[in-house]
Amino acid sequence: MSFIEVEKKEIYVPDTSVLLDGTLKEAIIRGNVKGKILIHSGIVKYFESEARKGSALGLLGIREVKDLFNIIEKLGLESYVKLEYVDVYPKHAKPGLTIDELVREIARELDAILITSDEITYETCSALKIKCLFLGKSKEKLEIEKFFDEETMSIHLKEGSIPYAKKGRPGDWRLVPVSYDRLSREYLEKIVRELLSVALRGERGVIEIKREHSIIIQYGGYRIVITLPPVSNGIEITATKPLIKKRLEDYSIHPKVLSRLDGYAEGILIAGPPGAGKTTFAQALAEYFMSRNRIVKTIESPRDMVLPSEITQLSKSYATSEEIHDILLLSRPDYTIFDEMRDTADFQLYVDLRLAGIGMVGVIHATTPIDAVQRFIGRVEIGMLPSIIDTVIFMKDGEVSKVYSLEMTVKVPEGLREEDLARPVVVVKDFITEEPEYEIYVFGEETFVVPLRKTIIRGFIDRKILLKIIRALKKYVPPSEIRVESRGEGLIIIKVPENYMGAIISRGLPKLETIKRKYNVDIRVEPT
Numbered sequence: 215m216s217f218i219e220v221e222k223k224e225i226y227v228p229d230t231s232v233l234l235d236g237t238l239k240e241a242i243i244r245g246n247v248k249g250k251i252l253i254h255s256g257i258v259k260y261f262e263s264e265a266r267k268g269s270a271l272g273l274l275g276i277r278e279v280k281d282l283f284n285i286i287e288k289l290g291l292e293s294y295v296k297l298e299y300v301d302v303y304p305k306h307a308k309p310g311l312t313i314d315e316l317v318r319e320i321a322r323e324l325d326a327i328l329i330t331s332d333e334i335t336y337e338t339c340s341a342l343k344i345k346c347l348f349l350g351k352s353k354e355k356l357e358i359e360k361f362f363d364e365e366t367m368s369i370h371l372k373e374g375s376i377p378y379a380k381k382g383r384p385g386d387w388r389l390v391p392v393s394y395d396r397l398s399r400e401y402l403e404k405i406v407r408e409l410l411s412v413a414l415r416g417e418r419g420v421i422e423i424k425r426e427h428s429i430i431i432q433y434g435g436y437r438i439v440i441t442l443p444p445v446s447n448g449i450e451i452t453a454t455k456p457l458i459k460k461r462l463e464d465y466s467i468h469p470k471v472l473s474r475l476d477g478y479a480e481g482i483l484i485a486g487p488p489g490a491g492k493t494t495f496a497q498a499l500a501e502y503f504m505s506r507n508r509i510v511k512t513i514e515s516p517r518d519m520v521l522p523s524e525i526t527q528l529s530k531s532y533a534t535s536e537e538i539h540d541i542l543l544l545s546r547p548d549y550t551i552f553d554e555m556r557d558t559a560d561f562q563l564y565v566d567l568r569l570a571g572i573g574m575v576g577v578i579h580a581t582t583p584i585d586a587v588q589r590f591i592g593r594v595e596i597g598m599l600p601s602i603i604d605t606v607i608f609m610k611d612g613e614v615s616k617v618y619s620l621e622m623t624v625k626v627p628e629g630l631r632e633e634d635l636a637r638p639v640v641v642v643k644d645f646i647t648e649e650p651e652y653e654i655y656v657f658g659e660e661t662f663v664v665p666l667r668k669t670i671i672r673g674f675i676d677r678k679i680l681l682k683i684i685r686a687l688k689k690y691v692p693p694s695e696i697r698v699e700s701r702g703e704g705l706i707i708i709k710v711p712e713n714y715m716g717a718i719i720s721r722g723l724p725k726l727e728t729i730k731r732k733y734n735v736d737i738r739v740e741p742t
Contacts, residue, residue, distance in 0.1 A: 224249040225326040226347070229314045229335060230257055233278045235411035236404070237331045237349040239285060247329070247347070248294050253279060254320065255301040260313045267426055274403060318344060331411055356412065357405050358438065358453055361392055366455065367489075373399050373448030383458065384491045384612040402449040406440055409433065422516030422531045430516050430531075437518040458494055458612070459520065462502040465495070468646050471607075471617050475499070476506065479605040480549075480573040485586035486609035492577050493519065493553060495609055499575060500525055500551050508548035508573075513538060513563075515554060535563045542567055549573040561593050568602050582692055583608035583616045584652055584663060587642060591661055596654060597622060599640050606642075617645040627655050628666055660685055663693055679733050683708060686725035690717040697742065705736045712741040 226247060232238035241247045261275035286295055304319040311319065314335065321328040327345045330336055339346035361369040365381040369392065377392040409431050413419035419433035427445035431438045438453045462472075475482075484499075486492045497519045503510045504525060512519060515530035528538055542550055552564055555578045568574045580586040586606050587599065594602060599620055606618035621643070626636045628650075642652040653664050662681055683706075684693050691714040699707040708726075710718060718739055726737050 225324055226251045226329050227317055227321040227324070227326045228253060228257075228329040229317045229332070230260065230275065231314075231332040231335070231411075232329050232349055233257065233261075233275050234407065235331055236278060236407040237411060238329060239278065239282055241329075241349055242282065242291070242295055243285065243289070245294070246349075250296045250298065251282075251329075252298050252300045252320070252324075252326065253282075254313070254317055255299050256313050256316060258299075264426075274407070318342075321345070356408055356433070358409065358433075358436070358451070361453075362455060368452065368454040371397055371402060371405070371451040371453075373397060373402055373450065384489050384494075386611070387489075399449060402451060405451060406449065409438060409440070420517075422529060432516045432518055435518075435520060437516055456494060456518075456520070458491075460494055460498045462498045465498070465614055467614055468617070470646060471614070474605060474619075474645070475502070481568050481602050481604045482573075482575040483586045483603055483606045484575060484577045484609065485580040485583060485606060487581055488579060490609040491612035492609050494612070495607070495614070496551050496553060496575060496577050497521060500549070503549045509546075510549050510551065511542065511545070511547040512551040512553060519551075519553065530560075535559050539563060539566060542572060543570055547572065549575060552576045558593060561590060565590075565594055565598075565602055569598075580608070582695075583618055584642065584665075585692065587618070587620070587652075587654070588663055591654070591663070596640060596656055596661060597638050599654065605645070618651070619643050619645040627653055627657070627662075628664065657681060663688075665693055665696075679706070679729065679735065682729050682733075683726070683737075686729060687718060687722050690714060690722050695742075704734070706738070708737065708739045709742045710739065715739070715741055 226249060228238050228251065232241075238247070258276065258279055261273075261279075265273045265276060283297055286292060286297060300320070302320065304316070304323045306323070307316065307319040314332075318328055318335070318339065320326070322342070322344050325345070327347050328335070328339055329347045329349065330339070331349045333348075336346055336348040358369070361371075361377060361379060367380040367382065367384075367387055370378045370380075374396055376394055376396055378389055379392050380387045380389055382388055406429075409419065410421075410429075412433060413421045413431050419431055421429060422432050423430040427442045429440040429442075431440070436453050436455050438451065441450045443449070484492050484496050500510050500512065500519070500521055504522065511526045511528060512521065513528050513530055517527045517529055519527065521527060528541065530538065533541075550567060550572055552560070552574060555561060555564060555576045564574055564576050578586050578589060580589065583606055586608070587603060590599060590603065600622045603620055606616075606620075607614055608616040608618075610616075619642075621641050623639055623641055624636060625639050627639055637655055640654040641650050642654065643650050650666050652666060653662075655662060662684065664681070664684065680698060683698060684696060687696060687708070687710070691710045695711055695714065697709040699709065701707055723739075726739070729735070730737050
């Protein structure tokens with residue numbers, strides 16, 4: 215085929231989507247696009263601008279344009295495909311168009327074929343009678359899905375490293391290599407482009423968060439986190455997939471807890487460390503509330519819960535806290551499941567909606583049950599805690615391991631003796647046994663979260679000294695892990711888990727020295 219024959223063929227104008235996801239390159243290699251392809255120089259400038267802001271996607275786009283020219287030359291396709299740069303502005307177009315709008319108007323003016331992999335652009339071209347080539351549907355199974363089997367919880371792909379997978383169940387998993395071949399940047403870029411392609415097309419995928427150096431995509435049941443240089447020192451892809459879908463009846467829950475969930479619990483926290491099964495339990499709780507004829511909505515980022523269509527899932531990534539607040543306040547659901555509460559704005563939204571009378575279920579990371587409550591301290595008045603949080607459900611290894619209830623009373627805090635020290639105290643109780651385990655109160659200008667378990671204190675220790683010790687160390691070790699013993703007159707032994715010893719020795723000892731001098735006692739720190 216001669217060059218003249220190329221000139222007689224169709225003229226194509228690609229937009230940014232087909233350069234970012236690599237579909238234009240694939241279409242040329244397959245022979246689906248033959249003729250003159252006009253790449254607007256504005257696209258390259260746009261990618262350059264994004265790259266200078268730090269966006270690796272901009273660099274991918276620039277590299278893709280370069281690769282197109284190299285591929286045509288290496289494969290000897292010059293007689294079939296001709297690539298040209300153009301730098302024109304449509305005569306009748308308004309100023310201030312985005313690059314993809316500009317490309318669309320050029321295609322209209324030249325009566326050329328716009329090439330896109332963006333479904334909205336394709337629908338727009340159809341409405342405006344602009345010729346458009348939509349670069350098809352993706353293959354049934356994505357590259358990233360090949361790493362998963364029925365045991366795989368998550369996969370971890372890092373440039374320059376071998377791929378790993380977590381296999382098993384929450385609380386009982388192992389990290390195993392999937393292959394011993396180190397992953398190249400080109401291979402990971404291929405996976406990123408494929409994911410972007412299906413997400414842009416709306417094929418079971420949606421881009422939940424897109425920043426300059428990170429992308430979070432929800433594809434079917436997969437939650438995919440992509441980090442790009444320079445935030446990470448190489449492309450990294452982490453994909454997780456829930457293996458277990460439970461009903462609330464599948465959990466070993468005490469009848470008292472079920473009764474509380476049925477009737478009185480309206481400020482619930484589901485807490486636990488990563489991978490403990492918090493979201494799985496929240497999902498089961500949402501369906502349980504729905505089965506009890508309650509209107510349920512969720513706030514998620516990303517939206518990775520698998521729920522019936524009757525439950526509306528709101529994305530925190532696409533709406534502001536104010537917008538979500540207004541939506542929920544006006545629609546008045548019976549319960550709102552707030553998955554992955556992270557920052558102060560999330561806590562404030564939870565508090566505002568709860569005080570407005572909406573039943574709230576917050577999912578929160580915490581290493582111990584009391585840590586979940588402590589994350590509200592400093593964000594709300596102590597006296598409001600029981601009105602905001604009435605039930606704390608702590609998850610461990612996929613099961614409910616602890617349930618707390620909160621109540622407010624006025625009393626002398628445990629261990630203090632003077633009646634004039636009576637004050638408002640939030641009592642945190644084990645909901646099953648009704649035994650108080652913590653007291654939260656303000657003493658002076660400091661808020662104390664004091665464990666009440668008998669094992670914390672051995673022998674007589676002045677309560678003021680105990681509070682000073684907890685205050686001095688609480689930044690470095692959870693108060694629930696501190697054990698204090700009195701060994702003879704004037705000797706106090708503090709025992710903490712060994713993994714906290716380094717922080718206490720380097721940062722806590724100067725504070726303990728101050729307590730020793732003030733109260734004339736000897737204080738020693740030992741590992742538990």
